[in-house]
Amino acid sequence: MHVLAFKELRAHYQVVAVCDVDEQRAIEVAGWLRGVRAVTDPAEIWTAADIDVVAICTPPGQHRLQVEAALRGGKDVICEKPLVASVREVEELAVIAAETGHTVMPVFQYRFGNGLQRLKALVDQGVAGRPYVANIDLSWRRGADYYAAPWRGRWDTELGGVLLGHAMHLLDMAVLVLGQPAAVWARVATLVNDIETDDSAAVTLRWADGSLATLSATLGSTVEISRHRFTFEHLTAESGIDPYTNSFEPWQFTATPGHEDRVADALAAHQPGTEDYIGQFERYAIARAAGEELPVTLESARLMLELVTALYVSSREDREVTLPLAADDPALGGLAP
Ligand SMILES: NC(=O)c1ccc[n+]([C@@H]2O[C@H](COP(=O)([O-])OP(=O)(O)OC[C@H]3O[C@@H](n4cnc5c(N)ncnc54)[C@H](O)[C@@H]3O)[C@@H](O)[C@H]2O)c1
Numbered sequence: 001m002h003v004l005a006f007k008e009l010r011a012h013y014q015v016v017a018v019c020d021v022d023e024q025r026a027i028e029v030a031g032w033l034r035g036v037r038a039v040t041d042p043a044e045i046w047t048a049a050d051i052d053v054v055a056i057c058t059p060p061g062q063h064r065l066q067v068e069a070a071l072r073g074g075k076d077v078i079c080e081k082p083l084v085a086s087v088r089e090v091e092e093l094a095v096i097a098a099e100t101g102h103t104v105m106p107v108f109q110y111r112f113g114n115g116l117q118r119l120k121a122l123v124d125q126g127v128a129g130r131p132y133v134a135n136i137d138l139s140w141r142r143g144a145d146y147y148a149a150p151w152r153g154r155w156d157t158e159l160g161g162v163l164l165g166h167a168m169h170l171l172d173m174a175v176l177v178l179g180q181p182a183a184v185w186a187r188v189a190t191l192v193n194d195i196e197t198d199d200s201a202a203v204t205l206r207w208a209d210g211s212l213a214t215l216s217a218t219l220g221s222t223v224e225i226s227r228h229r230f231t232f233e234h235l236t237a238e239s240g241i242d243p244y245t246n247s248f249e250p251w252q253f254t255a256t257p258g259h260e261d262r263v264a265d266a267l268a269a270h271q272p273g274t275e276d277y278i279g280q281f282e283r284y285a286i287a288r289a290a291g292e293e294l295p296v297t298l299e300s301a302r303l304m305l306e307l308v309t310a311l312y313v314s315s316r317e318d319r320e321v322t323l324p325l326a327a328d329d330p331a332l333g334g335l336a337p
Helices: 002-008 023-030 042-047 060-072 087-100 114-124 162-178 260-269 276-290 298-317
Strands: 017-019 037-039 053-056 076-079 104-106 131-141 183-189 200-206 212-218 220-232 235-238 252-255
Touching (some): 017 023, 017 042, 023 037, 060 087, 076 276, 087 298, 114 260, 162 220, 162 298, 183 298
Parallel strands (some): 076 104
16 A cells, blocks of 8 residues: 555655565565565665665564664654553654654654544634534444454454554544544444454443443454544534545535535635545655644554553453553553453
8 A cells, every 4th residue: 555655645755665484475576666666674775875764564563672773763754553561662662763863754644634634723713612512433244354364363463452453543533633532431342253352342432521432443344434422512423434535525514504605615625635645645755845844643552552552451341441541550561361
């Protein structure tokens, strides 16, 4: 996905090398563009003089050390989700980034769908009014073929289950609009696959202003959908249900009587941007060139890992967990049970 996005964004990126420890895979992906070298040793990437930015999309358990190696090699880094295994590890990377003067951008490409971006604009402009309730559904399907990859389904290599690896995208979309919740209560289960990590969850979230949300997530759904529904004082916003692009249009916005004109004007004024990986990587290239804040920051990944940590703690201890977690909470050091 990364290489295909960079290919579309040739005004901003020139891909010079593709690294995979599987040589055939490296050669295949390098062949998608002209003049790209295939590499099997990541150390060659960290030290290559012709590389400014490294995009890491290896199994999650490798991210922590690879991001550090790239930063210390003088590269800026884009890294897939989940960035690392714990809040502490995000904080370590922030220190290394500051030391080296280089940056890390976590991938949260779902943020850049135009439907979600329109809702965010309405909320930021104060048009939506007070939030009441959000409903988040993740009904996806992952079976034996998916878990055949040896790194999947294990705490030490995948770092988490449906909450960390899948629902994190949909939670991030909600947090983009509503901010970080103040408290959560979760029940997490392994119901679908014979794996160490979780594949199903039911969650409630509460914000400081009293507003609420629910998330239900499963990797056992025959019909795949993702859905967000946000009920605000002045409007209701409902996403489409395409499982992997539900942040894209079409979204349905329905104004509360008396607020139709303001909602319609704000919706009409919104300018759509590029979406998905292309949307994130285009904004990244522009922000990086201008020395501006990146479209997704390490702080976003830290907040999201803290939220997911709180969900796992809540389920294991069968209690509500408030956020932020205490600075000395041992769960900040890792999610594995
Ligand atoms: N943002 C999203 O929507 C999204 C979607 C899918 C996957 N991902 C993430 O992307 C990452 C990769 O997932 P995937 O499904 O492509 O996995 P995959 O197993 O299909 O591919 C991983 C590749 O990394 C290679 N690899 C392993 N160790 C390596 C190393 N040390 N150096 C170089 N290459 C190495 C493997 O040979 C393999 O080709 C994971 O972090 C995953 O969570 C994100």
